[in-house]
Amino acid sequence: MTICVFGAGSIGCYVGGRLAATGTPVTFVGREAMREQVSGGIHLRGRDGGSLEVTPDFGTDPAVVGDADLVVVTVKSGANKQVADQLRPLLAAGAVVLNLQNGIHGGAELRDRLPGHRVVTGMVGFNVVRDGASFQQTTAGEIMAATDPVWETYGAAFATAGVPVEQRSDMDAVLRAKLLLNLNNAINALSGLPLRTELSDRSFRRCLSLAQQEALRVMARSGPAPARLTALSPSLMARALRVPDRVFQRLGSKVLAIDPTARSSMADDLAAGRPTEVDWINGAVVDLAGEVDLEAPVNARLVALVHDAERAIHPRWTGAELLNALR
Ligand SMILES: NC(=O)C1=CN([C@@H]2O[C@H](COP(=O)(O)OP(=O)(O)OC[C@H]3O[C@@H](n4cnc5c(N)ncnc54)[C@H](OP(=O)(O)O)[C@@H]3O)[C@@H](O)[C@H]2O)C=CC1
Numbered sequence: 001m002t003i004c005v006f007g008a009g010s011i012g013c014y015v016g017g018r019l020a021a022t023g024t025p026v027t028f029v030g031r032e033a034m035r036e037q038v039s040g041g042i043h044l045r046g047r048d049g050g051s052l053e054v055t056p057d058f059g060t061d062p063a064v065v066g067d068a069d070l071v072v073v074t075v076k077s078g079a080n081k082q083v084a085d086q087l088r089p090l091l092a093a094g095a096v097v098l099n100l101q102n103g104i105h106g107g108a109e110l111r112d113r114l115p116g117h118r119v120v121t122g123m124v125g126f127n128v129v130r131d132g133a134s135f136q137q138t139t140a141g142e143i144m145a146a147t148d149p150v151w152e153t154y155g156a157a158f159a160t161a162g163v164p165v166e167q168r169s170d171m172d173a174v175l176r177a178k179l180l181l182n183l184n185n186a187i188n189a190l191s192g193l194p195l196r197t198e199l200s201d202r203s204f205r206r207c208l209s210l211a212q213q214e215a216l217r218v219m220a221r222s223g224p225a226p227a228r229l230t231a232l233s234p235s236l237m238a239r240a241l242r243v244p245d246r247v248f249q250r251l252g253s254k255v256l257a258i259d260p261t262a263r264s265s266m267a268d269d270l271a272a273g274r275p276t277e278v279d280w281i282n283g284a285v286v287d288l289a290g291e292v293d294l295e296a297p298v299n300a301r302l303v304a305l306v307h308d309a310e311r312a313i314h315p316r317w318t319g320a321e322l323l324n325a326l327r
């Protein structure tokens with residue numbers, strides 16, 4: 001039972017690190033800059049505050065993937081096609097691929113390019129903040145993945161590692177629900193604020209409400225309906241975001257139960273000068289809308305604003321400014 005984490009950054013090092021720290025053989029493939037940071041050892045802090053230390057078997061040579069039975073792909077969406085091209089000649093016969101990514105098309109993108117291999121679609125419901133070689137899970141949440149025989153072999157290892165996998169037979173609906181939550185990634189990135197501060201501001205929540213309601217209209221026409229991943233249903237959540245701050249502090253206390261340092265993965269990308277996943281998140285809503293003869297101007301505007309921010313054009317917005325730009 002050997003796992004290879006391919007594209008090991010925040011999610012890959014955290015999930016793979018927990019597996020390695022609890023006795024599962026894991027190899028990590030990632031960038032040289034990451035190897036330099038983590039090869040002396042990584043520190044993993046769980047949501048319960050407990051810590052694990054492990055020295056990862058981290059390299060930059062993709063060839064090690066050939067020894068793995070399970071390959072966990074944790075690159076950002078834009079790298080999927082290139083990664084599939086790298087994996088195709090290297091994967092062992094019978095190796096299973098698990099993609100742990102935001103967006104709704106990652107699994108299919110890999111599946112189309114890796115004929116002969118099972119690609120299991122997964123989703124990470126929690127946030128991880130990296131600080132050098134320290135990886136901290138800053139929100140509650142689970143990994144969800146498509147029901148598959150692979151979990152008979154690996155399910156116990158993920159559970160022991162403190163990253164249990166909930167098998168779902170409705171992964172498309174799960175990915176759509178996560179997409180709705182991730183519409184905040186762009187707003188969070190443009191705010192320049194930690195998630196908790198941003199979501200405590202009604203103007204930013206109203207921006208998210210606009211983006212989610214637009215996405216819900218599109219999803220209502222294109223099916224499947226998004227799964228319910230939070231205490232409130234997706235449509236109720238989109239409405240509840242608009243309530244005044246004091247009411248939201250009570251109503252949305254679970255939403256705000258976030259470590260004060262946590263930021264969305266898109267905020268990390270913007271801060272590090274990397275291309276963002278906005279085309280795969282808000283852009284996915286625009287694409288879905290096009291397929292059913294609708295328009296999605298709020299999400300289209302967010303895509304454009306994040307692309308501007310990637311080029312250092314108006315990278316920071318107040319809640320009021322952003323709300324004005326989206327209405
Ligand atoms: N971070 C979080 O809290 C959460 C993230 N997610 C999702 O999980 C996925 C992974 O996110 P995250 O871990 O934050 O991403 P990171 O950017 O931290 O990690 C991905 C790593 O893969 C590297 N990489 C890209 N292409 C290759 C390649 N061909 N070979 C080797 N390494 C490669 C990247 O390097 P480089 O940057 O140089 O390309 C980067 O170091 C995304 O879809 C994200 O949206 C979901 C929930 C929470």
Ligand SMILES: CC(C)(CO)C(=O)C(=O)O
Binds near residue numbers: 125
């Ligand atoms: C966990 C969450 C929703 C936090 O924003 C996320 O998926 C991300 O940062 O990409």
